[in-house]
Amino acid sequence: MVIQLFPLWALLLSVLAFFQPDLFVGLKTQIVPLLTVIMLAMGLTLSPADFKQVLKNGKAVGVGVVLQFLVMPIAAFGVAFAFGFDTELTVGMLLVGSVAGGTSSNVMCYLAKGDTALSISMTAISTLIGVILTPFLVSLMIGQSVDVPVAGMLMSLLKIVLLPVAAGVLINTFFSTFVRKAEPVFPYISMFAIVLIIAIVVALSASKIVQVGLVVAAAVIIHNAIGLTLGYWVTYLLGFDARVCRTIAFEVGLQNSGLAAALAVKFFTPMAALPGTIFSVWHNISGSLLASYWSRRPVLENNSEDTSK
Numbered sequence: 359m360v361i362q363l364f365p366l367w368a369l370l371l372s373v374l375a376f377f378q379p380d381l382f383v384g385l386k387t388q389i390v391p392l393l394t395v396i397m398l399a400m401g402l403t404l405s406p407a408d409f410k411q412v413l414k415n416g417k418a419v420g421v422g423v424v425l426q427f428l429v430m431p432i433a434a435f436g437v438a439f440a441f442g443f444d445t446e447l448t449v450g451m452l453l454v455g456s457v458a459g460g461t462s463s464n465v466m467c468y469l470a471k472g473d474t475a476l477s478i479s480m481t482a483i484s485t486l487i488g489v490i491l492t493p494f495l496v497s498l499m500i501g502q503s504v505d506v507p508v509a510g511m512l513m514s515l516l517k518i519v520l521l522p523v524a525a526g527v528l529i530n531t532f533f534s535t536f537v538r539k540a541e542p543v544f545p546y547i548s549m550f551a552i553v554l555i556i557a558i559v560v561a562l563s564a565s566k567i568v569q570v571g572l573v574v575a576a577a578v579i580i581h582n583a584i585g586l587t588l589g590y591w592v593t594y595l596l597g598f599d600a601r602v603c604r605t606i607a608f609e610v611g612l613q614n615s616g617l618a619a620a621l622a623v624k625f626f627t628p629m630a631a632l633p634g635t636i637f638s639v640w641h642n643i644s645g646s647l648l649a650s651y652w653s654r655r656p657v658l659e660n661n662s663e664d665t666s667k
Contacts, residue, residue, distance in 0.1 A: 367553045368646045372639065375560040382554075382561035389558055392551040393461055394522045399544040400468050400478070401526020402537050408475035409527075415476065418598060422480045422606040423487065425589055429610055430455040431495045433584040437577050447574060449500055449626050450633035451581065453618040456495040458488035461519055463612040465552050466645040469545060470652035472604035478523055480609045488614075492621075556642045559616075563635045570632050578636045582644055586611030600657045607648075612641045 375382045434455025438448040459481045467477035530537045560567070567575075589610030593603045619634030 367549070368556050368643055371553050371557040372560045372643065375557040376564050376567065379561035379564040382558045385554070385558050386562055389555055390518060392555050393518045396465050396548050396551045397461065397478075397519055397522040398526045399547050400464060400474055401523035402530050403468070403541065403544060404475055404478075404523070404527050405530055406527065409479065415602070418476060418593070418602045418606065419480055419483065421593060421596060421598075422476075422589075422609050423484055425592060425606065425610045426459055426480075426484050427456070427487070427491050427495065429588050429592075430581075430585050430613065431499065433581055433588075435499050437581050437584075441573060441577050443574075443577070445500070446627050446629040447633060449496070450618070450622050450630040451577065452496050452499050453492075453622055453630070454578075454613055454615050454634050454637050455581065456488075456492045457614045457618045457621075458484035458492075459609045460612050460614040460616070460641070462552065462642055462645060463608040464519070465548055466608045466612060466649040467605050468548060469646075470604050470608070470649040471601070471657060472608065472652075473601045474605075476602065477605045477609060478519065480605070481519060484609070485614070552642065552646070556639065559638050559642075563639065566628075566632055566635050567639070570636055574632055575636055575640070578633055578640055579644075582611055582637065582641050584611075585613075586644065586648065604652055608645060612645050613637060615641065 431452065432455075434451040435448075438451040443451065461481060464474065464477045464481055466472075468474045586607050590603050590607035593606045598606070615634045615637035617634075619631040619638065622628075622631035622634055
């Protein structure tokens with residue numbers, strides 16, 4: 359029941375953080391440790407066999423990465439054009455659309471009973487590819503060059519995703535009996551951590567959120583919805599099973615928007631960072647809603663969706 363109320367907790371804490379940001383601003387240094395805890399908890403549910411299975415499913419990885427860097431940049435440009443955004447906001451939308459998938463996609467996939475090993479692998483691959491594709495796509499669509507902090511991205515990926523997951527897999531491999539006993543609490547740990555992260559992001563962005571207005575927020579919501587929808591249905595139409603469809607939906611729809619906002623501030627203007635700031639908040643809320651919905655609809659033995667509820 360607590361896990362199913364995940365979106366409600368996320369929304370309540372987001373509202374609290376918006377009106378009382380001082381309660382959470384001081385916790386901004388805890389975002390990376392909280393993400394690390396989440397990734398460790400997920401790693402504890404995985405084994406080397408899970409990743410071997412991913413290698414056998416190269417088609418799914420390929421389709422997911424192509425959708426990631428095709429759907430989201432084009433959707434960002436289309437939404438910005440439809441809303442008549444100026445250059446600054448268009449750059450911000452394109453940065454959100456052109457970065458890799460965010461680590462929150464791994465959390466949502468885990469809670470939604472998707473293929474967590476596939477999700478983590480896709481996040482890692484898209485992050486590495488994004489080092490090249492992000493500046494190329496933004497330059498291609500907007501005509502301006504962006505220098506991506508390669509070393510910083512790789513170190514973040516290493517610290518936040520790869521190392522804690524690897525540690526979790528090793529612990530699960532050598533101490534599986536103990537891990538099985540503790541496994542029921544892992545979803546609660548992940549839920550608490552991601553809800554707290556959402557609140558911290560909202561608190562840090564509260565003043566900017568006021569400035570953004572409903573128009574940019576609507577654009578971000580539409581952009582996110584396009585990614586989630588096409589990520590699921592394109593893979594479904596290509597014949598992938600339900601767990602893979604759920605996984606790729608999150609990988610395509612949930613972006614590393616924190617990186618997009620950071621690039622916008624560093625290389626463009628604070629206004630260009632607003633789409634990334636709003637996306638950071640919204641995609642966690644929309645992702646948690648979808649994860650909660652799918653968590654109540656288990657994948658059947660034939661890997662199809664349970665439509666009985």
